[in-house]
Amino acid sequence: MNPPELGVGIGWRPEIAGFVAALPGLRFTEVIAESVHPAHPAPALLELRGRGAAVVPHGVRLSLGGAEPVAAERVAHLAACAEALGAPLVSEHVAFVRAGGIEAGHLLPVPRTRAALDALTANIRRTQDGLPVPLAVEPIAALFDWPDAEYEEGDFLTELVERTGAFLLLDVANVYANARNRGADPAALLDRLPLDRVAYCHVAGGAEAGGRYHDTHTAPVPREVLELIGELCARHRPPGFLLERDGRYPPAAELTAELDAIAAAAGLAAVT
Amino acid sequence: MTAPPDPPDGPGPYDPGLAAAQEALVRAMTAGGPMPAGFDAAAVRAAAHGILLKRAGEVERAWPGLAASYGTGWRGAFSEWARERPTRGSFRDGWDFARAHRDGLAPAAARELALAEVRWSYDGTGAPRPRRAAVRRVPGGLAVQVLGRVREVATAGARRAMV
Numbered sequence: 001m002n003p004p005e006l007g008v009g010i011g012w013r014p015e016i017a018g019f020v021a022a023l024p025g026l027r028f029t030e031v032i033a034e035s036v037h038p039a040h041p042a043p044a045l046l047e048l049r050g051r052g053a054a055v056v057p058h059g060v061r062l063s064l065g066g067a068e069p070v071a072a073e074r075v076a077h078l079a080a081c082a083e084a085l086g087a088p089l090v091s092e093h094v095a096f097v098r099a100g101g102i103e104a105g106h107l108l109p110v111p112r113t114r115a116a117l118d119a120l121t122a123n124i125r126r127t128q129d130g131l132p133v134p135l136a137v138e139p140i141a142a143l144f145d146w147p148d149a150e151y152e153e154g155d156f157l158t159e160l161v162e163r164t165g166a167f168l169l170l171d172v173a174n175v176y177a178n179a180r181n182r183g184a185d186p187a188a189l190l191d192r193l194p195l196d197r198v199a200y201c202h203v204a205g206g207a208e209a210g211g212r213y214h215d216t217h218t219a220p221v222p223r224e225v226l227e228l229i230g231e232l233c234a235r236h237r238p239p240g241f242l243l244e245r246d247g248r249y250p251p252a253a254e255l256t257a258e259l260d261a262i263a264a265a266a267g268l269a270a271v272t
Numbered sequence: 273m274t275a276p277p278d279p280p281d282g283p284g285p286y287d288p289g290l291a292a293a294q295e296a297l298v299r300a301m302t303a304g305g306p307m308p309a310g311f312d313a314a315a316v317r318a319a320a321h322g323i324l325l326k327r328a329g330e331v332e333r334a335w336p337g338l339a340a341s342y343g344t345g346w347r348g349a350f351s352e353w354a355r356e357r358p359t360r361g362s363f364r365d366g367w368d369f370a371r372a373h374r375d376g377l378a379p380a381a382a383r384e385l386a387l388a389e390v391r392w393s394y395d396g397t398g399a400p401r402p403r404r405a406a407v408r409r410v411p412g413g414l415a416v417q418v419l420g421r422v423r424e425v426a427t428a429g430a431r432r433a434m435v
Binding site: 147 | 284285286287288289290291293294295297298299301302303309310311312315316318319322323324326327329358359360
């Protein structure tokens with residue numbers, strides 16, 4: 001099964017709902033699943049859906065990479081979001097967010113080991129069993145790696161996709177951030193991933209602090225990330241690219257320019 | 273390729289060693305636990321600090337009056353307080369922070385706390401529950417809540433009338 005064509009989109013956030021609603025060519029947006037009340041989705045999201053835009057619920061609290069079964073009620077919520085928004089797919093992360101009953105407060109990396117691969121596989125399958133639509137999983141940006149890795153990142157993700165049949169949500173900015181912080185070549189990872197399994201991509205900006213690049217989603221998309229979009233599309237163009245902005249919202253003209261730059265880099269139609 | 277079948281009595285696909293390692297990492301990053309062996313400690317601490325700043329931003333959205341009363345010092349003040357306190361969600365994090373600093377709150381922050389307390393019952397350990405009715409003192413008056421509707425009343429006798 002092939003993922004649907006999505007084009008260029010932007011993450012829906014209440015602070016920029018007016019800007020998103022006014023984009024004439026928008027056919028694709030994403031909403032944080034934990035912010036959705038499935039019985040009463042935001043009218044602005046339903047309006048976008050009514051215009052024919054795909055609205056993808058994006059979960060951040062499922063903890064697919066945790067060494068415990070995913071919570072049935074969290075899977076049910078994701079499924080209810082997909083139903084309420086008529087979503088073509090949903091997405092989550094290759095990460096864990098809690099352990100031993102303690103919330104980490106953010107997405108944490110899993111070790112690249114057989115044990116972590118088994119836990120992820122089991123949790124992704126449990127989630128897929130409860131969903132009415134396909135699931136895409138997103139490798140995260142992380143400032144550190146676990147010791148004693150048994151897999152290269154590309155091999156780990158490839159085996160995960162082969163085991164589960166899940167799509168990938170490839171965050172180009174995460175690929176850039178991780179490679180920059182590890183002193184590696186971001187394009188090298190692209191050569192190791194099953195790019196035909198990418199359902200869509202995230203694009204975002206970050207900032208350097210303390211000698212490390214932080215994927216903050218509160219800054220403009222760097223030129224290097226736009227160039228990496230080009231590198232990716234030269235290999236295999238994914239069905240969609242979605243701009244994530246999560247704070248310090250700039251004037252509309254700046255968001256418009258960023259969306260246009262992403263469309264140009266990907267060779268997709270502008271939505272502005 | 274498929275995962276091995278679950279043993280009948282074992283942990284199945286969930287390795288207890290992985291669970292323990294994940295818990296140790298989360299404790300080190302959020303609760304003052306020791307740094308697990310083998311990690312780049314400076315990088316883990318940088319990630320933990322990034323999470324604190326993100327949490328401060330989330331609390332700022334839930335408690336704008338509280339955060340604004342600290343001005344540019346908000347992120348630093350919240351990060352310092354939260355450094356060994358794992359998140360319980362931004363609403364409760366802000367509430368816990370406000371209560372811990374109750375004696376020094378600026379009027380706008382004190383008002384925000386009073387308006388939360390007039391709507392919700394929160395014992396500091398469980399999830400806040402809506403109150404049916406309550407009265408709280410706010411700077412310069414009273415906040416009265418009945419069945420979810422809140423009215424603020426300016427009164428010189430606020431201190432005497434406080435419930």
